[in-house]
Amino acid sequence: MPVIGIDHVQLAMPAGGEERARAFYRDVLGLPETPKPPALAQRGGCWFESERVKIHLGVDKTFHAATKAHPGLLVTDLSRILERCRERGFEIVDDAPLAGYHRIFLNDPFGNRLELMEKK
Numbered sequence: 001m002p003v004i005g006i007d008h009v010q011l012a013m014p015a016g017g018e019e020r021a022r023a024f025y026r027d028v029l030g031l032p033e034t035p036k037p038p039a040l041a042q043r044g045g046c047w048f049e050s051e052r053v054k055i056h057l058g059v060d061k062t063f064h065a066a067t068k069a070h071p072g073l074l075v076t077d078l079s080r081i082l083e084r085c086r087e088r089g090f091e092i093v094d095d096a097p098l099a100g101y102h103r104i105f106l107n108d109p110f111g112n113r114l115e116l117m118e119k120k
Contacts, residue, residue, distance in 0.1 A: 008054035009071045013045060013110045014063040020109040021046045021057045028084045029073075031055060065111030078102055078118035 013021055025031050031048035035041070044059040053073065075081060085092055085106060093105040103117040 008047075008049075008056050010056045010058055011066065011071075011108070011110075011112050012060035012063050013057045013112075015044060015059050015061065017057075017059075017110060018044065018046050021048075023088075024090075024109050025055060025057070028088060028090070029075075029081065063110070065107070065113075067107075067111060067113055070105070070113035070115050072115040072117055075116050075118050078104070078116060081116060 022033060025046070025048040026033050029048075031050055031053060034047050034049040036043075036045065036047050045057045047054070047056045049055075055071070082092055082104065090106050095103065095105055098117070100120055101117045102120060103115060105113060105115050107113055
């Protein structure tokens with residue numbers, strides 16, 4: 001099989017939203033920010049990467065939130081993430097149960113849908 005994995009997920013954001021992205025992806029979800037390569041940094045946006053997860057936020061001049069398509073992120077300590085979301089006013093949406101997981105949906109500061117999943 002030629003496809004062997006996913007290197008990163010790219011999500012769109014409006015111009016000038018870097019601080020809002022940091023406040024959510026770094027401070028709420030706990031993903032460290034990594035510097036973008038200099039040739040790409042001039043475009044704006046932010047990259048958040050851990051050993052296992054890479055989420056890149058890129059500026060889209062005609063930005064529209066992804067309200068259905070979404071990354072499903074495996075997390076630990078979902079309750080702590082939810083607490084930080086509530087403290088900051090992010091809406092949390094429960095969905096149909098999925099065997100073996102606690103899961104919720106929420107939107108990032110730009111309206112992009114995310115699914116957070118924690119194994120039971």
